Amino acid sequence: MGKLDDLLKEDLAAVAKRITNISELKKHEGRDVFVRGWVYRQRSSTNLAFVIIRDGTGIVQCAVKSDAPKETWKAATDVFIESVVYAYGMVAKDERAPDGYELRVKEMVVTFKGEAFPIGKDQSTEFLLDVRHLWVRSQTIVNVLKFKAYLMKAAREFLDERGFLEVQPPMFTSSAAEGGSTVFEVKYFGRKAYLSQTAQLYSEAMISGYPLVYAFAPSFRAEPSRTPRHLTEFWQLEPEMAFYDQKMNMQLQGELVEHLSHEMARKHADLLEKFKRDPKDLLAIKGPFEKMSYVKALKELNLKWGDGIGLDEEKVLMKERAQPIFLCGQPKEMRAFYMKLDPEDPRVVLDADLLAPEGIGEIVGGSERVSDYKELVQRLKEQKLKESDYKWYLDLRKYGSVPHSGFGMGSERLCRWMLKLETIRDAIPFPRTMNRLEP
Ligand code: 4AD
Ligand code: MG
Secondary structure, eight states, X not given: OOHHHHHHHSOHHHHHHHBOOGGGGGGGTTSEEEEEEEEEEEEEOSSEEEEEEEOSSOXXXXXXXXXXXXXXXXXXXXXXXXXXXXXXXXXXXXXTSTTSEEEEEEEXXXXXXXXXXXXXXXXXXXXXXXXXXXXXXSHHHHHHHHHHHHHHHHHHHHHHHXXXXXXXXXXXXXXXXXXXXXXXXXXETTEEEEEXXXXXXXXXXXXXXXXXXXXXXXXXXXXXXXXXXXXXXXXXXXXEEEXXXXXXXXXXXXHHHHHHHHHHHHHOHHHHHHTTOOHHHHHTOOSSOEEXXXXXXXXHHTOOTTOOOOHHHHHHHHTTOSSOEEEEOOBGGGSOTTBOEETTEEEEESEEEEEETTTTEEEEEEEEBOOOHHHHHHHHHHTTOOGGGGHHHHHTTTSSOOOEEEEEEEHHHHHHHHHTOSOGGGGSSSOOBTTBOOO
């Protein structure tokens, strides 16, 4: 057949130069172009076939008439969803086409037909998770992945512009940082190692070399909870700052969350709208966010000292609030050993969880860290942790210790909030939960 046969004789690099991305088709109205991609939908009648192709940048309807060359008509009528096709034809405006333009096909070739695609309409959530390796091609997931990539790029730019250095913490660690009950143990050449629950302790080491650092890395938690906000593997953005107190820490978090909300609303309104998020909601996010003490939260919730504030309580607190709030100063017994005691009320620590509205709850957790050696030894003791497990971490308080703070923002929780996703599982391509290790 003419043009396509010639094209496909060339090597892939040469072919790539001649292909037009579907997102660029508008610019070529009235001209002949080559497109390629995977079959997204197909339907045909006796005279006309529509093959909708997606290439990652967009989808386009390719119209093929039955009087097209025989091979082209066969290609258009004998494909499966997800078959790989090349098409050559003219870009034409057509209001009935999904994106306003269609390709009037002159030639079409199927380069890979494959088998009937197992995913159809109205599949159960469980089934879609079973075939996640195929479902990651869906427009929904691809749009989430795009959004998350832009979100994290914006977060990195925000921190880079403020003089932060991105650093790499280890993922194999020798002790638990966020409590032994959620730590994953792995074999490590005859000894035990643990998958990292947080980059924090290692970032605390690095701030003495360079005062502002952040890590964006996986965190692993053996969370037995089956909730729409827990994963066993998630990606945390964790800045750590020397010479920052908790006030400065919260200020930075507020600015980051506000910036990201506005940036996504301004630059990616199209994606937000695909998820029925009105960009105006995000433009309305405005710091400084309210700071609510644990004591005040107890009053509002009708609870007593020592009661935990979990998702249900967070939801009550956020019911009437459109802006995120900081929940501050929880009792030291309920918080991590590394959190500094509040000098004004040593029953509580200088911590804060940033709670997002709309039933999402905690999206950021942060605190000022204990920088005094004796206080840290004491805190380890109180929490029945072995000093010997934290030998190197204690060292940091022996040499050049400074006040410092930091926080961890769960990227999937942030993404879930902004995109109004029903579950956190859809904010990551291959979710890992208690019952899900495959695919
Ligand atoms: O509150 P967390 O446990 O705090 C830390 O790990 C600190 N070391 C962070 C720091 O100060 N550098 O976790 C931080 C954030 C939470 O606010 C939440 O957004 C997310 O990480 N997160 C989870 N996301 C998904 N699934 C889970 N199981 C999560 N646990 C925490
Ligand atoms: Mg937390």
